Amino acid sequence: MDEIAVTTVTKATDCFLKLQGICKSFPGVRALNNVHMEIRKGEVHALVGENGAGKSTLMKILSGAYTKDDGEIFWQGQKVEITKPRDSEELGIAIIYQEFNLVPQLSIAENIWLGREPYINKSVHLIDWKEMYRKTSELLRELNLDIDPKRSVAGLGVASQQMVEIAKALSLNAKLLIMDEPTSALSSNEIDQLFSVIQNLKEKGVSVIFISHHLDEVYEICDRGTVLRDGNYIATIDPKETSKDELIQLMVGRTLDQQYPKVVAKRGVEALRVEGLNRDGVLYDINFSAYTGEVLGIAGLVGSGRTELVKAIFGADPIDSGKISIFGKEVMIDSPQIAIKIGMGLLPEDRKHDGLVLGLSVKQNITMSSLDKVKKHGLLHLKVEKMRVMDFIDKLRILTPSIEKQVQNLSGGNQQKVVLAKWLSSESQVLIFDEPTRGIDVGAKVEVYNLMNELVENGAAVIMVSSEMPEILGMSDRILVMHKGCLVDEFSREEATQELILASAMGVNINDKHNND
Amino acid sequence: MTNTTMIDKCEPKEKSSKATIGALIGRYGAILGLLFLVIFLSITSDVFLTGSNLSNIARQATVNAFLAIGLLLAIITAGIDLSVGSTLALAMCSMAIMAIKWGVNPYLSMVVCLAIGAFMGWINGILLTKLHLPHPYIATLGTMYIYRGLSLVITDASPISGFDRAGASEILFLGAGSVGPIPVSFIVVVVVYLIFHVILTHTSFGRHIYAIGGNVSAARLSGINVKKILVIVYTLSGLMAGLAALMLAGRTNSGFPNAGSGYETDAIAAVIIGGASFSGGSGTIGGTAIGVLLIAVLRNGLVLLNVPTEWQTVAIGLVIIGAVAVDVLRQRGQSQ
Numbered sequence: 016m017d018e019i020a021v022t023t024v025t026k027a028t029d030c031f032l033k034l035q036g037i038c039k040s041f042p043g044v045r046a047l048n049n050v051h052m053e054i055r056k057g058e059v060h061a062l063v064g065e066n067g068a069g070k071s072t073l074m075k076i077l078s079g080a081y082t083k084d085d086g087e088i089f090w091q092g093q094k095v096e097i098t099k100p101r102d103s104e105e106l107g108i109a110i111i112y113q114e115f116n117l118v119p120q121l122s123i124a125e126n127i128w129l130g131r132e133p134y135i136n137k138s139v140h141l142i143d144w145k146e147m148y149r150k151t152s153e154l155l156r157e158l159n160l161d162i163d164p165k166r167s168v169a170g171l172g173v174a175s176q177q178m179v180e181i182a183k184a185l186s187l188n189a190k191l192l193i194m195d196e197p198t199s200a201l202s203s204n205e206i207d208q209l210f211s212v213i214q215n216l217k218e219k220g221v222s223v224i225f226i227s228h229h230l231d232e233v234y235e236i237c238d239r240g241t242v243l244r245d246g247n248y249i250a251t252i253d254p255k256e257t258s259k260d261e262l263i264q265l266m267v268g269r270t271l272d273q274q275y276p277k278v279v280a281k282r283g284v285e286a287l288r289v290e291g292l293n294r295d296g297v298l299y300d301i302n303f304s305a306y307t308g309e310v311l312g313i314a315g316l317v318g319s320g321r322t323e324l325v326k327a328i329f330g331a332d333p334i335d336s337g338k339i340s341i342f343g344k345e346v347m348i349d350s351p352q353i354a355i356k357i358g359m360g361l362l363p364e365d366r367k368h369d370g371l372v373l374g375l376s377v378k379q380n381i382t383m384s385s386l387d388k389v390k391k392h393g394l395l396h397l398k399v400e401k402m403r404v405m406d407f408i409d410k411l412r413i414l415t416p417s418i419e420k421q422v423q424n425l426s427g428g429n430q431q432k433v434v435l436a437k438w439l440s441s442e443s444q445v446l447i448f449d450e451p452t453r454g455i456d457v458g459a460k461v462e463v464y465n466l467m468n469e470l471v472e473n474g475a476a477v478i479m480v481s482s483e484m485p486e487i488l489g490m491s492d493r494i495l496v497m498h499k500g501c502l503v504d505e506f507s508r509e510e511a512t513q514e515l516i517l518a519s520a521m522g523v524n525i526n527d528k529h530n531n532d
Numbered sequence: 533m534t535n536t537t538m539i540d541k542c543e544p545k546e547k548s549s550k551a552t553i554g555a556l557i558g559r560y561g562a563i564l565g566l567l568f569l570v571i572f573l574s575i576t577s578d579v580f581l582t583g584s585n586l587s588n589i590a591r592q593a594t595v596n597a598f599l600a601i602g603l604l605l606a607i608i609t610a611g612i613d614l615s616v617g618s619t620l621a622l623a624m625c626s627m628a629i630m631a632i633k634w635g636v637n638p639y640l641s642m643v644v645c646l647a648i649g650a651f652m653g654w655i656n657g658i659l660l661t662k663l664h665l666p667h668p669y670i671a672t673l674g675t676m677y678i679y680r681g682l683s684l685v686i687t688d689a690s691p692i693s694g695f696d697r698a699g700a701s702e703i704l705f706l707g708a709g710s711v712g713p714i715p716v717s718f719i720v721v722v723v724v725y726l727i728f729h730v731i732l733t734h735t736s737f738g739r740h741i742y743a744i745g746g747n748v749s750a751a752r753l754s755g756i757n758v759k760k761i762l763v764i765v766y767t768l769s770g771l772m773a774g775l776a777a778l779m780l781a782g783r784t785n786s787g788f789p790n791a792g793s794g795y796e797t798d799a800i801a802a803v804i805i806g807g808a809s810f811s812g813g814s815g816t817i818g819g820t821a822i823g824v825l826l827i828a829v830l831r832n833g834l835v836l837l838n839v840p841t842e843w844q845t846v847a848i849g850l851v852i853i854g855a856v857a858v859d860v861l862r863q864r865g866q867s868q
Contacts, residue, residue: 350757352755355754356755371747371750372751375742379739379742379743382739393735394734395734437754
């Protein structure tokens with residue numbers, strides 16, 4: 016703690032950390048392109064941008080989880096190299112992820128001093144528990160927290176666990192604290208408490224990088240901010256001078272140059288109707304309908320409940336109340352089995368974890384949900400199955416050397432087509448695509464879009480959850496927007512713009528603008 | 533997310549040679565091992581290739597052959613069934629009490645033997661799916677003790693022998709009878725193996741157990757009733773233990789509470805040698821058959837070569853470790 020007290024002497028306007036020309040590529044993707052950022056001593060600095068703007072990648076470079084391809088990092092005027100988490104820690108950078116790095120079974124004190132326990136005697140590694148608890152109490156007091164250091168972390172609420180993380184960072188003499196979406200799991204009271212702690216840290220001369228999707232919070236707590244978009248540095252802003260509308264403009268600013276092969280089909284009958292769907296703490300009073308011949312886009316920020324919504328509809332997650340009807344008939348969907356039986360199919364967000372059995376063949380994955388259709392006298396008719404699979408491989412142009420090939424050997428695009436083939440084989444009428452083109456190269460993306468067009472033309476209803484704004488705008492006939500577990504807005508294809516969707520996804524009220532459109 | 537898929541995409545080229553070697557060892561290692569053992573024993577022992585010795589091997593392999601089917605099913609689902617040996621004992625002792633002590637109709641006793649086996653397996657399945665025990669290892673470790681304990685309780689910890697004297701010789705036919713030179717038990721093994729081959733390759737149930745073992749989350753989201761399938765898998769495993777109990781009772785003309793003790797390890801070894809993976813989603817009935825034969829031939833060969841019993845135990849231990857090493861090698865070849 017002594018060190019922090021000493022460093023407060025330096026002036027608050029000093030450029031404390033400077034990132035210059037940071038580039039980072041992953042095979043096939045340019046995640047960061049010539050990014051620039053400056054953090055002053057003792058300031059709370061917002062890092063804002065849409066999903067996939069490069070915020071996480073940039074912070075992972077600062078914390079040593081990734082190494083930059085190009086660019087320079089200056090720490091208190093000195094050029095430094097951060098190649099591993101250890102480097103970052105030694106400089107005094109601490110990062111608090113959304114998923115905490117705590118061992119639930121251990122006590123608060125044990126967690127804070129894990130691997131750095133104070134010893135009674137250095138040669139005999141006997142832990143000095145008294146000292147450890149004393150130092151922990153001191154840290155907790157600094158954060159105005161009244162918790163027993165001996166309590167196990169498992170029993171603490173999210174807010175207190177976060178405080179333990181902050182205490183740990185302080186114990187490491189952190190001079191720069193990076194907080195990734197720190198308020199996402201907190202109640203408004205807890206957010207106030209967090210902000211007062213942040214204020215407190217600021218006064219001690221600790222700089223904070225604050226990553227948040229909630230612009231209100233940015234305006235409340237941050238001194239300055241950096242805007243990223245599609246991996247590029249866009250601007251450094253001062254909340255006192257930049258309005259929310261202007262900020263949103265900076266965040267989405269891209270022109271819609273990507274081409275989407277959208278074919279507008281004729282809207283048919285109501286295929287799915289959701290009424291009053293609730294899941295405690297996750298989804299609140301969701302009402303909407305999806306029609307055949309239509310792509311219904313669901314937009315929203317990461318964590319707004321989009322995936323949870325489609326999983327609930329599909330029977331993969333439990334619901335607390337609500338009615339679901341398929342083609343006018345009310346159904347109780349309490350398992351994916353039932354959802355599939357009545358004609359639904361889900362292409363999950365995490366293809367490898369939820370969509371495919373990677374170790375099984377293309378054939379086995381495609382017919383997994385439709386084995387009844389290739390049966391004869393109760394046994395699988397392997398020839399019929401093979402023909403059916405070959406048919407889908409042709410139709411969807413799945414590139415695989417053989418139908419017996421393990422799916423894990425296929426490219427992302429072809430894997431996604433296998434998942435789609437699975438639902439086509441089970442003759443699904445309502446298809447839910449959750450992040451349909453994630454991890455797929457550009458060529459395969461267009462193919463997936465074309466398949467979507469074909470599906471709706473042939474009378475299927477498609478629901479598409481996507482974090483990619485251009486994709487939502489380019490492919491949807493109608494767009495629903497979610498924010499904090501609620502459906503907050505609906506736009507037609509014609510009226511939707513990036514700014515409108517982003518504003519409503521961030522919970523910003525720009526009704527006047529809405530009316531103008 | 534984008535980056536990981538992209539990286540994955542770049543990799544297959546480099547790993548393909550390794551994958552082939554791994555796959556080769558996985559696919560043909562057991563057959564090669566068995567062939568090597570057979571040739572070696574044919575040369576070093578005069579007795580090995582005689583008809584009586586071969587039928588002896590077949591007879592002794594029977595019990596493990598049935599238990600291995602149960603374990604194959606469990607292991608394909610990424611599970612395990614440690615209770616098969618104890619289930620065997622409980623089914624066998626129950627049958628002996630009924631047929632010998634109570635004079636119940638031998639056929640009815642045999643049906644009860646199978647039913648008890650299946651029921652014990654069903655309990656395992658229910659414990660796993662309804663009590664949400666974290667891993668089948670826990671459920672079946674518990675029932676392994678429970679079933680063994682119950683076997684000791686109902687028999688007062690002593691063997692009950694003499695089906696023939698009790699007028700229930702019919703029970704001996706399966707385990708001890710033969711058609712010409714071929715043991716009846718061997719014929720039953722062949723028939724049951726063929727049936728399970730069809731189940732695994734030509735039924736939805738078979739497909740589903742591979743899917744569950746390969747990726748339980750994807751299986752569930754593909755509409756597979758995971759719990760139901762798991763209960764069936766463990767019930768079948770119990771049924772196979774009951775069938776093994778019939779064979780062992782026939783061969784020993786008795787029911788004894790320590791029967792099948794430690795047999796689960798032989799069965800696990802057979803399944804793993806046969807190419808199944810502990811991580812689930814793979815394994816075949818043919819491979820398991822080879823694994824069972826390899827262990828039986830190994831045990832037989834060690835006796836023929838006059839290897840002292842203590843060293844036989846060491847050799848079996850080495851085979852089990854070797855089997856898992858093969859599993860690891862194949863895994864490494866597949867996923868890198």
